[in-house]
Amino acid sequence: xxxxVLIADDDRHFLSVLQxxxxxxxxxxxxxxxxxxACAIGHQKPIDVCVxxxxxxxxxxxxxxxxxxxxxxFVSGRDWDRLNPNDMIPTRCLxxxxxxxxxxxxVAELLDAPALPNRPNAD
Amino acid sequence: MSPRPRRMSEAVEQTISPSVSVVQEAxxxxxxxxxxxxxxxxxxxxxxxxxxxxxxxxxxxxxxxxAFADALKLEPFIFREYREQLQVLPESTRRLVAxxxxxxxxxxxxxxxxxxxxxxxxxxLLRGGAPFPKExxxxxxxxxxxxxxxFVFDEYVPLATWRPRLxxxxxxxxxxxxxxxxxxxxDQMHAHVRALIQAEPSFxxxxxxxxxxxxxxxxxxxxxxxxxxxLAYLPPLSSYQxxxxxxxxxxxxxxxxxEQLAVATDTDPSELYAIANGQIMLQPGRLQDQxxxxxxxxxxxxxxxxxxxx
Numbered sequence: 503x504x505x506x507v508l509i510a511d512d513d514r515h516f517l518s519v520l521q522x523x524x525x526x527x528x529x530x531x532x533x534x535x536x537x538x539x540a541c542a543i544g545h546q547k548p549i550d551v552c553v554x555x556x557x558x559x560x561x562x563x564x565x566x567x568x569x570x571x572x573x574x575x576f577v578s579g580r581d582w583d584r585l586n587p588n589d590m591i592p593t594r595c596l597x598x599x600x601x602x603x604x605x606x607x608x609v610a611e612l613l614d615a616p617a618l619p620n621r622p623n624a625d
Numbered sequence: 626m627s628p629r630p631r632r633m634s635e636a637v638e639q640t641i642s643p644s645v646s647v648v649q650e651a652x653x654x655x656x657x658x659x660x661x662x663x664x665x666x667x668x669x670x671x672x673x674x675x676x677x678x679x680x681x682x683x684x685x686x687x688x689x690x691x692a693f694a695d696a697l698k699l700e701p702f703i704f705r706e707y708r709e710q711l712q713v714l715p716e717s718t719r720r721l722v723a724x725x726x727x728x729x730x731x732x733x734x735x736x737x738x739x740x741x742x743x744x745x746x747x748x749x750l751l752r753g754g755a756p757f758p759k760e761x762x763x764x765x766x767x768x769x770x771x772x773x774x775x776f777v778f779d780e781y782v783p784l785a786t787w788r789p790r791l792x793x794x795x796x797x798x799x800x801x802x803x804x805x806x807x808x809x810x811x812d813q814m815h816a817h818v819r820a821l822i823q824a825e826p827s828f829x830x831x832x833x834x835x836x837x838x839x840x841x842x843x844x845x846x847x848x849x850x851x852x853x854x855x856l857a858y859l860p861p862l863s864s865y866q867x868x869x870x871x872x873x874x875x876x877x878x879x880x881x882x883x884e885q886l887a888v889a890t891d892t893d894p895s896e897l898y899a900i901a902n903g904q905i906m907l908q909p910g911r912l913q914d915q916x917x918x919x920x921x922x923x924x925x926x927x928x929x930x931x932x933x934x935x
């Protein structure tokens with residue numbers, strides 16, 4: 503079964519391009535353009551890896567990562583000081599503008615990361 | 626082992642700046658005499674004569690170098706000393722200096738216009754002897770004195786980071802009920818700006834055009850506060866690849882927008898927007914080839930951009 507990737511970013515073009523690239527790479531992809539929607543999707547679907555912008559509207563990327571507790575790739579043009587949502591979550595960080603090949607590599611690496619405990623409930 | 630002693634000819638070569646011959650050639654071309662040039666740049670004839678004979682070092686003061694350039698109808702970048710001075714400056718200081726040049730404002734005039742800071746500090750800042758400030762108030766003062774937006778400078782705190790800062794301030798200072806209202810208002814403001822951008826493609830195109838104007842032609846940028854807020858979402862230009870910076874400059878000067886460029890180069894507008902918005906890199910391949918060919922960008926231009934920014 504294809505791994506499921508959740509992308510959350512408030513730039514719709516970035517979402518569109520990344521969704522296409524990850525789908526072509528064989529992943530099942532869900533997208534959200536704010537933190538609250540990302541959390542909602544993350545609690546409804548079996549997400550394996552999150553790709554999150556740090557400065558998401560409504561709920562920040564680190565907050566989403568903390569709630570979903572899934573391996574996470576953070577992408578951001580700024581705001582590096584607000585990461586590290588939870589020491590238990592495997593994370594990678596890429597600075598925008600990102601090289602799409604690096605995104606694919608980081609997602610693959612996160613999927614190989616040690617297994618996580620059971621997915622926690624929201625809040 | 627002791628270093629090899631320098632020969633006299635080497636010492637002389639190091640003393641006489643290549644800028645001297647630039648000045649002499651321009652004087653000959655314009656039929657300008659030393660006495661006239663000295664008056665125009667604010668030096669004594671004797672001092673200018675000693676400069677041209679290599680007896681004293683070529684000036685390094687940027688205002689003086691610009692005076693030479695103006696008098697000789699040259700760009701100041703032709704002088705090695707000017708280029709060297711700019712290269713060692715922090716990115717935002719260099720941007721400030723370039724902006725002053727665009728506005729025709731001398732550094733001395735700028736120093737006098739800055740409110741709340743000593744002239745000595747501003748002079749040191751312009752020389753690169755102090756880091757560009759990170760405090761929003763300081764950047765706002767410098768920007769006001771230079772007649773530009775504080776968002777021109779990468780250090781200026783983007784709106785996205787104001788929100789957690791303001792929220793923390795509110796939670797420290799306000800009663801809980803008021804704090805909740807305050808955060809609700811912040812949420813609404815954030816959502817409003819974002820919704821405006823996402824709901825209206827022409828707004829997005831206008832936003833990008835306005836941002837490009839601020840990067841490449843600050844005099845043309847609009848002063849609409851909504852745009853100024855929204856501009857904070859785009860990363861600093863210095864974080865873009867050199868090739869993308871050249872593409873964006875050419876795009877801006879061509880008068881085309883992203884949609885038109887996408888049609889002309891038969892490419893996906895979303896991918897172009899993602900590149901222009903600083904979200905993804907431009908990969909070598911068909912898209913890059915198409916853009917370089919259509920915008921008539923040469924490898925030299927990209928190399929020049931790379932050298933200018935690194």
